[in-house]
Amino acid sequence: MPLYDHLKRTIDVVAAGAGLVATAPVLAASAAAVYATMGRPLFFRQQRPGLGGEPFELIKFRTMRLSAPDQDDIGSEASRMTPVGQFLRSTSLDELPTLINVLRGEMSLVGPRPLLMRYLPRYSSEQARRHEVRPGVTGWAQINGRNALSWEQKFALDVWYVDHRSLSLDLKILLGTVGKVFAREGINQSGHTTMPEFMGNEASSPSAGNTSNSARRGA
Template structure:
């Protein structure tokens, strides 16, 4: 889809640049609130798999207290998230810095959400197809249940998007995202800040996406 890809990249670049300018006061206010309530660092940075599984550094506002030495980051997420962090997540304000990732071409506005690098060898070949496109700030899975979905449901929706992507679908997802943000639906599963860790499939064939296989 070369024409679609070029049009989408132009739209992403324009929208991300405009978004960063328009939301600058909100970005500044959010950064100040994070600093006052949690101190430094202001941003959460982590390597995530992008197009074809190539790593990039995701940037978001920090929403959790720093873990203590020896504390399990995944298991303690629900306990470490702060009231301010919960508000930032429920309103998706923590995602605003991710517009930088879109502007730099590491992400798109719409696409499968970038998960964790350690998940790459855990995908089945079908699930791994979610990396055939750039990851997105929002996506088909996000407007159809977000973190309330099971992993199987989420990955099936991601692959469906890969096979049916179009500018019309992207615009539909963006409009639906706005209503989901206002409704604050599907933010997390019970007992988790977002979702439990994806541990893989029993009958999967590991796929080395980091090498673009």
């Protein structure tokens, strides 16, 4: 779908630029809240895999206190999350700086969410197809369950999007994202701040196939 991908990049640049201008007061207020409650740095920066698995630096507002030198980052997430950070995450305001990634061409408004670099060798060949497009600020999996889904279900939805991406589908995802943000649905899995770590799998579970079928029906 090279023709649509070219159009999509133009839409991304225009929309991300307009979004940064329109949300400037919210960005400033969020930055001030992070500084007042957690100090510096204001932003969470981490390498994530982009198009073709190539690394880029993801930028988000910080939502957790910095971990101690002897503290496990993943195991201590719940204790390091601040009330301000929880609010930013539940409202997705922590994601606003990723519009900078969109302007840079590292991300798109819509696409599979960028995960961790260490997940790359853990994907099956089918799951790895999620990197055939730029990662997105939001995506098909985000409006079909977000972090309440299993990893297999999320990856099945991501690959379905890669094969069916279009302007009408992207508009549907963007509109659906607005509803999910206001409803604050699927923010995390029970017992986790977001999702447990993906450790890999031998094959997609039956639930992934069921989710893929529901995605094809437009669930």
